[in-house]
Amino acid sequence: MKKLALLFSLATLAGCSVSNQVETLIPENAIVKNKTTDGYTDRYKNIYDEFKDYPVTCSDDCYPPSPIIKCKSDMQNCQFTGKNPAVNLKSGFNVQWLGHASFKITTENGQQFLFDPVSDDFDWPVNWAFHIVAGVDRTPTIELEEGDISRTDAIMYSHIHYDHFKKDDLARIGKNSEFLTPLGFAEHFPENGYKITEMAWYSSKKVGNSTIHFVPANHFSSRILVPFIHEDNDATLWGGWVIEQQGKKLFFAGDTGYSPHFKDIAAKYGQMDVCLLPIASYHSEQHPKWYRKVHTTPEDALVAAKDMNCKVMIPWGYGNASWQMGDKTSHSALFRLLHMYEQINADTPIIVLNEGESVKL
Numbered sequence: 001m002k003k004l005a006l007l008f009s010l011a012t013l014a015g016c017s018v019s020n021q022v023e024t025l026i027p028e029n030a031i032v033k034n035k036t037t038d039g040y041t042d043r044y045k046n047i048y049d050e051f052k053d054y055p056v057t058c059s060d061d062c063y064p065p066s067p068i069i070k071c072k073s074d075m076q077n078c079q080f081t082g083k084n085p086a087v088n089l090k091s092g093f094n095v096q097w098l099g100h101a102s103f104k105i106t107t108e109n110g111q112q113f114l115f116d117p118v119s120d121d122f123d124w125p126v127n128w129a130f131h132i133v134a135g136v137d138r139t140p141t142i143e144l145e146e147g148d149i150s151r152t153d154a155i156m157y158s159h160i161h162y163d164h165f166k167k168d169d170l171a172r173i174g175k176n177s178e179f180l181t182p183l184g185f186a187e188h189f190p191e192n193g194y195k196i197t198e199m200a201w202y203s204s205k206k207v208g209n210s211t212i213h214f215v216p217a218n219h220f221s222s223r224i225l226v227p228f229i230h231e232d233n234d235a236t237l238w239g240g241w242v243i244e245q246q247g248k249k250l251f252f253a254g255d256t257g258y259s260p261h262f263k264d265i266a267a268k269y270g271q272m273d274v275c276l277l278p279i280a281s282y283h284s285e286q287h288p289k290w291y292r293k294v295h296t297t298p299e300d301a302l303v304a305a306k307d308m309n310c311k312v313m314i315p316w317g318y319g320n321a322s323w324q325m326g327d328k329t330s331h332s333a334l335f336r337l338l339h340m341y342e343q344i345n346a347d348t349p350i351i352v353l354n355e356g357e358s359v360k361l
Contacts, residue, residue: 017190017191017192018191018192018193019191019193020186020189020191020192020193020194020195020196021193021194021195021196022186022196022197022198023196023197023198024183024197024198024199025197025198025199025200025203025204025205025214026183026200026203027200027202027203027204029202030200030201030202030203031047031200031201031202031216032044032183032200032201032237033045033046033047033049035234040234042235043233043234043235044183044184044221044234044235044236044237044238045234046216046218046219046220046259047201047216047218047259047261047264048218048259048260048261051218051257051258051259051260051293052289052293054258054292054297054300055303056299056300056302056303056340056344057297057299058297058298058299058336058339058340058343061339062336062339062340063075063328063332063335063336063339064335064339065335066335066338066339068080068081068082068083068338069081069082069331069334069335069338071331074329075328075329075330075331075332075335076329076330076331077139077320077330078320078330078331078334079354080334080352080353080354082352084350084351084352084359085349085350085351087311087312087349087351087361088361089248089273089274089311089312089361091248091250091273091274091311091361092107092108092109092245092246092248093105093106093107093108093243093248093250093273093274093360093361094106094107094358094359094360094361095250095274095276095314095353095358095359095360095361096142096356096357096358097314097316097353097354097355097356097357097358098117098141098142098144098355098356099139099141099142099319099320099321099322099355099356100116100118100141100163100316100317100319100321100322100323100325101115101116101118101158101163101164101254101255101278101316101317102114102115102116102117102118102141103115103116103252103276103316104144104148104358105243105250107209107210107243107245108245108246109208109209109245111153111207111208111209111210111245112148112151112152112153113152113153113154113155113156113207113210113212113243114152114154114155114156114173115156115158115241115252115276116156116157116158116164116165116254117144117155117166117169117173118141118162118163118164118165118166118169119141119143119166119168119169119172120138120140120141121138122162122163122166123162123166123167123168126162138321138322138323139320139321140321141321141355142321142355142356146172149172149173149174150174150176152173152176152177153177153178153207153208153210154177154178154179154180154207154212155173155177155178155179155180156180156181156212156241156252157179157180157181157182157185158182158217158238158239158240158241158252158254158255159182159217159219159221159236159237159238159239159254159255160182160185160188160221160222160223160236160238161221161222161223161255162223163323163325164254164255165188167188167189167190170189170190170192170194171192175192175193175194175195177195178195178196178197178207179194179195179196179197180196180197180199180205180207180212180214180241181196181197181198181199182198182199182214182221182236182237182238182239183198183199183200183236183237184198184235184236184237185198185236185237186198188223188236199214200214200237201214201215201216201237201239202214202215202216202268209245209246210243210244210245211243211244211245212241212242212243212244213241213242213244213269214239214240214241215239215240215241215242215251215261215265215268215269216239216240216261216264216265217238217239217240217253217254217255217256217261218256218257218258218259218261218293218294219238219254219255219256219257219294220233220234220238220294221233221234221235221236221237221238222234222235223236238254238255239254240252240253240254240256240265241254242265242269242272244269248273249269249270249271249272249273249274250272250273250274250275250276251265251272251274251275251276251308251310252276253275253276253277253278253296253304254278255278255281255294255295255317256278256294256295256296257292257293257294257295257296257300258292258296258297258300258301258303258304262304262307262308263307263308265308266307266308266309271308271309271310271311272308272309272310272311273310273311273312273361274310274311274312274314274361275304275305275308275310275312275313275314275348276313276314276316277296277301277304277305277310277313277314277315277316278295278296278301278315278316278317279296279297279298279301279315279316279317279318279333279334279336279337280295280316280317280318280322280325280326280327280333281295281317281325281326281327282295282296282297282300282327282333283327283328295317297336298315298333298334298336298337298340299336299340299344301313301315301337302337302340302341302344302346302348305346305348306346306347306348310348311348311349312348312349312350312351312361313348313349313350313351314350314351314352314353314359315333315334315337315350315352317333318330318331318332318333318334319331319354319355320355321355334352337350
């Protein structure tokens with residue numbers, strides 16, 4: 001009898017789940033690139049899939065010491081102590097770096113947006129497997145207050161990888177916010193009444209007084225692999241985001257390698273006031289060419305900032321809360337960025353934030 005009661009309770013709970021509200025945006029001017037391999041024509045591909053022409057490459061002494069980065073060990077567990085340039089763009093954007101790829105953006109009229117919020121470690125069981133293989137525990141991230149989360153207007157995810165999307169966070173974020181995602185993403189949400197808009201490259205969505213554009217990146221996607229049974233390589237799209245409000249624009253690149261897509265975005269939307277660009281996860285002794293194809297080096301990010309005529313650049317992807325994905329250590333990518341900035345005479349102002357810090361631009 002108890003078993004029957006339990007089964008009835010579970011069935012009732014399942015029946016009470018609220019279906020998600022899913023909208024798909026693929027306007028006529030959007031771009032969707034699919035693979036041509038038989039059996040995989042529903043999978044996505046990069047616009048510039050064969051691009052290999054990198055304008056600048058650091059090849060020698062790429063990680064000299066810097067007096068404005070203080071570390072507890074060799075380029076590990078660090079804090080930036082330098083003085084950022086005085087930049088007053090009057091853009092209205094307030095940018096807080098929450099760690100790794102997670103940002104909170106507040107606009108002049110009080111709207112709030114989140115990019116790739118991921119608290120603590122990966123979803124189970126990947127967090128467990130990653131700890132076994134890499135032996136790395138993530139430094140705790142900056143936690144947003146419940147009230148802060150509840151007033152978020154929209155959450156934008158760049159792609160499905162575990163360090164950018166965490167299912168366990170969805171319940172805490174709640175159903176009051178809109179979720180803007182790449183194509184194919186909604187099926188990874190539990191049914192709980194979430195408002196989800198899946199978007200193709202160069203599609204746009206109005207959120208309050210802001211217009212949100214989904215733009216290309218040079219990356220890939222995967223979430224589930226069961227050898228010989230199931231894989232979902234490139235089954236969901238990936239990309240970056242542009243927040244546009246009152247003529248001011250903020251660009252979040254998402255994970256990406258360098259390619260002409262940066263110039264394409266600038267040609268379509270014009271000069272970017274604020275550019276949030278990744279500078280890490282490119283280092284691999286075994287597969288250096290592939291890693292660089294899908295992750296910008298610090299010098300690639302500097303070139304991208306110039307391509308987009310960014311008024312200011314904020315780097316991310318390194319740091320104490322980045323699972324040591326910062327390259328060779330948590331902060332080696334930042335050392336390389338500061339070094340290459342001088343080497344190539346870059347002129348885009350760089351704002352370096354420590355995790356949790358914010359800047360009004």
